[in-house]
Amino acid sequence: MSRNPILFVPFLILCVALSVAAAADSPIGWASVDALGQNGVTGGAGGTTVTVTAYEQLKDYAWRAEPYVIQIQGTIAVTETECPVKSHKTIVGLPPDGTLAGAFVIRTNHNIVIRDLYFRDAPDDEIKILYSAHHVWVDHCDFQSSSDGIFDITRESDYITVSWCRFHNHDKTMLIGHSNSNTVDAGKLGVTVHHNWFDGTIQRHPRVRFSRLVHAYNNYYLGNTEYGVASTCQAYVLLEGNYFKNVPFPFYSASGYYDSDPGYLAERDNIFESCGPTRETNGTVPEASTFYSYTLDPAAEAPSLVMQYAGPHKGTPAPPVPMRVSLAEVLYE
Numbered sequence: 001m002s003r004n005p006i007l008f009v010p011f012l013i014l015c016v017a018l019s020v021a022a023a024a025d026s027p028i029g030w031a032s033v034d035a036l037g038q039n040g041v042t043g044g045a046g047g048t049t050v051t052v053t054a055y056e057q058l059k060d061y062a063w064r065a066e067p068y069v070i071q072i073q074g075t076i077a078v079t080e081t082e083c084p085v086k087s088h089k090t091i092v093g094l095p096p097d098g099t100l101a102g103a104f105v106i107r108t109n110h111n112i113v114i115r116d117l118y119f120r121d122a123p124d125d126e127i128k129i130l131y132s133a134h135h136v137w138v139d140h141c142d143f144q145s146s147s148d149g150i151f152d153i154t155r156e157s158d159y160i161t162v163s164w165c166r167f168h169n170h171d172k173t174m175l176i177g178h179s180n181s182n183t184v185d186a187g188k189l190g191v192t193v194h195h196n197w198f199d200g201t202i203q204r205h206p207r208v209r210f211s212r213l214v215h216a217y218n219n220y221y222l223g224n225t226e227y228g229v230a231s232t233c234q235a236y237v238l239l240e241g242n243y244f245k246n247v248p249f250p251f252y253s254a255s256g257y258y259d260s261d262p263g264y265l266a267e268r269d270n271i272f273e274s275c276g277p278t279r280e281t282n283g284t285v286p287e288a289s290t291f292y293s294y295t296l297d298p299a300a301e302a303p304s305l306v307m308q309y310a311g312p313h314k315g316t317p318a319p320p321v322p323m324r325v326s327l328a329e330v331l332y333e
Helices: 005-025 055-062 299-309 327-332
Strands: 048-052 068-072 075-077 089-093 099-101 104-107 110-115 118-120 127-130 134-139 142-144 151-153 158-163 166-168 174-176 191-194 197-199 207-209 214-217 220-222 229-232 236-240 243-245 264-268 271-273
Touching (some): 055 075, 229 264
Parallel strands (some): 075 099, 099 118, 110 134, 134 158, 151 174, 158 191, 214 236
């Protein structure tokens, strides 16, 4: 078979370039799924880019109706309980230390990207996603030291991905599902949690109620003294390719947790180093691949990958170049 090198080589190079760009600039997991009139997550792409240094500027742009890419320079202290964010926004921290001292809240809105930010000192949670918000991607952030939890996804929200973040210096980390009585969450709360570093945080990594599927893969659970993951109230949780180290109670499900009834949980290909025996599985859980495509890294590589790349401005490992033929074959076959 012969190929025209003038036509074929640029096409091949373009395909490779698009593949790499997609890996860097779009989410994997639930936030990538086309649903509810939204095709994945694009945030403020195509909108105006602005740089903000004060809270009033941030709040103004975050609540406008138009798409915006909002760059946070230095530290911005939120002077209210939380800063509301409207649909079609990308909010990024500029290097070296773009920081939000406070919280974002996303109510009912959608198509929002939050990346490369340091979070600290919120009077409640540092990110709240609630009241049917959907298609939110939080990526490469650093979370610590809020007054309550760090990250809540509740009240019928859906299509969320949390990736390549570090959580540390805190107790209650991530809550998915509002309460034992909020049964309308059933069939929603699709959340992907991948390549995050739960670094000495105590509990809720995450604590889940009613979710149709929380998929947690390739995370590094280090020294979580109360527990790793809890699936309760008929939630469905799939854990795969994670690395648990010094976690006395890696996951609950069949026994429920605290005042919550049991949930469903499946686990595979996880590694446990110096962990306790509480590794409850329960029932049958949907396959994540039913909903989206993803690539699982070996669990043994999760600690090194996550410690190297999780957090602001660290990038992600380059994906394999999808080239199956040599240049000589392209030109001369």
